[in-house]
Amino acid sequence: MKSISIAAVRMPVLLRGFPPKLAVAAGLTALADWLFYDHRIGLSLAVFLPALAAASLLTSRVSTSSRWAMVAAGVLIAGLLPIVEELNLLSALSGVLAVAVVLSLLTNPLIGGLADHARAIGGLLLTGPFRLVSDVTRSRIWALSPGRLTVWIVPLVLGAIFIALFASANPVIEDLLASFDLRRGAAHVSLARLLFWSVMLSAVWPFIALRWKRKVAPEPTDGQPAGAAAAAGDGDPFTSHLFGPEAILRSLSLFNLLFAVQTILDLIYLWGGVALPYGMTYASYAHRGAYPLMLTALLAAGFVLAAITPGGPAERKPAIRVLVFAWIAQNVMLVISSILRLDLYVEIYSLTSWRLAAIIWMLLVAAGLLLIVARIALDRSNQWLIMANLITLAAFLYICVFINFPWVISTYNVSHSREVSGKGALVDFDYLVGLGPQALPAIDRYLQHPMRTRSYVQDTNGSQVSTMDRQRDWLVQRHHRELESWRAWNFRGWRLSRYLDRVAQASTAPGETVDPSHSRR
Numbered sequence: 001m002k003s004i005s006i007a008a009v010r011m012p013v014l015l016r017g018f019p020p021k022l023a024v025a026a027g028l029t030a031l032a033d034w035l036f037y038d039h040r041i042g043l044s045l046a047v048f049l050p051a052l053a054a055a056s057l058l059t060s061r062v063s064t065s066s067r068w069a070m071v072a073a074g075v076l077i078a079g080l081l082p083i084v085e086e087l088n089l090l091s092a093l094s095g096v097l098a099v100a101v102v103l104s105l106l107t108n109p110l111i112g113g114l115a116d117h118a119r120a121i122g123g124l125l126l127t128g129p130f131r132l133v134s135d136v137t138r139s140r141i142w143a144l145s146p147g148r149l150t151v152w153i154v155p156l157v158l159g160a161i162f163i164a165l166f167a168s169a170n171p172v173i174e175d176l177l178a179s180f181d182l183r184r185g186a187a188h189v190s191l192a193r194l195l196f197w198s199v200m201l202s203a204v205w206p207f208i209a210l211r212w213k214r215k216v217a218p219e220p221t222d223g224q225p226a227g228a229a230a231a232a233g234d235g236d237p238f239t240s241h242l243f244g245p246e247a248i249l250r251s252l253s254l255f256n257l258l259f260a261v262q263t264i265l266d267l268i269y270l271w272g273g274v275a276l277p278y279g280m281t282y283a284s285y286a287h288r289g290a291y292p293l294m295l296t297a298l299l300a301a302g303f304v305l306a307a308i309t310p311g312g313p314a315e316r317k318p319a320i321r322v323l324v325f326a327w328i329a330q331n332v333m334l335v336i337s338s339i340l341r342l343d344l345y346v347e348i349y350s351l352t353s354w355r356l357a358a359i360i361w362m363l364l365v366a367a368g369l370l371l372i373v374a375r376i377a378l379d380r381s382n383q384w385l386i387m388a389n390l391i392t393l394a395a396f397l398y399i400c401v402f403i404n405f406p407w408v409i410s411t412y413n414v415s416h417s418r419e420v421s422g423k424g425a426l427v428d429f430d431y432l433v434g435l436g437p438q439a440l441p442a443i444d445r446y447l448q449h450p451m452r453t454r455s456y457v458q459d460t461n462g463s464q465v466s467t468m469d470r471q472r473d474w475l476v477q478r479h480h481r482e483l484e485s486w487r488a489w490n491f492r493g494w495r496l497s498r499y500l501d502r503v504a505q506a507s508t509a510p511g512e513t514v515d516p517s518h519s520r521r
Contacts (some may be wrong), residue, residue: 003095018135018209021059025208028055029200035487038198042488046083049095053102056207060107072102086492091401097394099207100124114374114387128206132336135209246318248308252323255300259330266296266337295330297338298364303371304328305382324376328369335366346486350425353414353435354407360396367392404492406435410442419451433471439480442501443472475499 031051033112035044055074064072080097082091100121108120163177205475268274308324339362345357368389376387410432414420417427427446447468483493 004111021208024055024134025201025205028052028204029197029252032200032204032260033193033197036200037193039214039485040249040482040488042087042490042493043084044487045087045092045095046080047082049083052204052207053099056103056210057106057205059208060103060210062106064106068105072105075105076102078398082398084491085402086404087488090397092399094401097124099123103207103210104212107210111134115383118387118390122204124210124212131209131211132202132205149428178456182231182384206280229336244456245320249317249320249323251303252320252327255303256327256330257321259300259327259334263330263333263337266333266340267293271340296297297334300327300331301365301369301372308376308383321376325373328373331369335362335369338362347416347424348418350428350431351409352431353405353409356409360400364393364395364396367396382519405437406438407441413443413444414442417446420449429468429471433475437475440472440475440479440496441499443468443475447472 028048028051032048035041035048050290076098079095079101082094085091101117103124104121108117121136166479177512297407304324304327308320339359342355342358342362371388374380374388375382414426414427415434416424418424429443432443432446479493479496482488483490483497
């Protein structure tokens with residue numbers, strides 16, 4: 001009796017060949033039709049993606065260690081959690097990336113490192129959906145010899161005759177055949193549905209017919225080692241002077257002086273609270289400076305990457321390294337000042353989705369600058385820097401999936417509004433409504449505040465109805481409509497439903513009120 005090792009997971013390919021794989025892809029497309037078409041998408045995507053991963057493993061060769069199999073399971077669960085929380089672009093991307101990572105971990109035999117994983121996954125997601133047409137046209141099913149076609153003539157002809165005979169002899173078979181009315185079936189086929197099937201079939205096909213590729217290193221030529229050709233251009237006099245260590249040293253010295261001026265001004269006006277020049281407000285100072293400074297920081301990062309190559313002559317000079325660290329530190333300070341500028345602007349003009357996205361973007365830029373410092377200090381390659389930035393970006397986006405941004409924005413705007421706090425901007429109620437049902441707790445808090453503005457319209461019965469109350473009721477109805485089907489269920493929507501139930505129960509109970517500050521976070 002052979003011993004079974006748990007150190008490795010090796011599964012045979014259960015469904016191989018083009019026709020079985022195409023049938024699996026068609027089955028997944030049918031599942032997608034049932035889950036997604038003409039339905040609001042939510043939990044249904046968290047159901048479809050594991051089915052896609054399972055179908056892909058059935059049609060691919062799985063050969064990996066049990067440790068990586070457990071890692072893959074954890075990655076899949078982590079990727080699906082954002083969809084369960086709430087479906088949006090980031091959570092959908094998280095789920096699709098998780099499936100791609102799982103398949104790369106379990107089925108990719110060409111992996112040589114994290115960079116190969118990223119390159120293979122990028123090829124799968126970016127170019128994979130365009131493979132279906134070429135794979136179909138190049139399939140062996142079209143390369144049938146006359147002999148192979150001939151063997152099907154007799155079975156098909158005799159089979160048709162037998163079916164006709166059975167139909168004439170058996171009314172059940174006759175009725176069954178009569179039910180296949182092609183004209184009636186064609187009436188239920190729409191162009192939109194055909195387009196949906198085409199798109200979904202193209203999207204799932206690369207997962208079913210996995211084909212991994214990796215970057216092949218260029219072979220040395222003429223007996224020279226790889227990379228010699230790239231280094232050959234270093235001897236060009238014009239290039240060596242234009243981007244040489246001396247030019248970089250002078251550039252960094254000048255850049256540090258220029259950035260020091262900006263840093264000192266920020267320290268005086270933003271951090272020190274000194275009065276601005278006559279005619280300039282903090283709002284204009286903040287708004288005019290935030291985005292140009294971010295562009296400046298990006299250009300600075302690009303210069304450092306282009307000038308300070310790993311192992312190059314510029315990086316080996318101690319003076320240049322010190323100036324680079326000082327300049328990056330000033331750039332980080334620049335990003336922090338940009339965030340403070342935007343915070344001042346938000347404090348006066350309220351928070352919006354784009355302004356919140358700008359803050360997140362600024363944090364990403366600051367993290368990227370710090371990673372440049374790490375790359376130089378640890379003597380890492382630019383490839384390491386790229387992968388570190390990609391991992392940081394993925395971590396930021398993954399965390400953002402679990403943040404209820406409509407709730408954050410609406411709560412901030414109400415809490416810091418002139419009606420509630422006595423300063424700041426007036427509440428833009430239409431903007432709150434535009435944020436969607438997740439803004440309802442903040443809207444309820446605003447409607448219960450005694451200083452809120454009021455506007456009324458006359459309904460069909462002639463009574464006065466608050467327009468804000470009507471908009472609030474419309475949001476409640478919209479929320480209930482969005483979660484009518486289990487396919488659209490999400491954890492965030494469920495929490496809001498519980499909050500609305502508590503509000504409804506409190507409104508019917510005499511003498512009870514609900515504090516909106518106790519709404520779900």
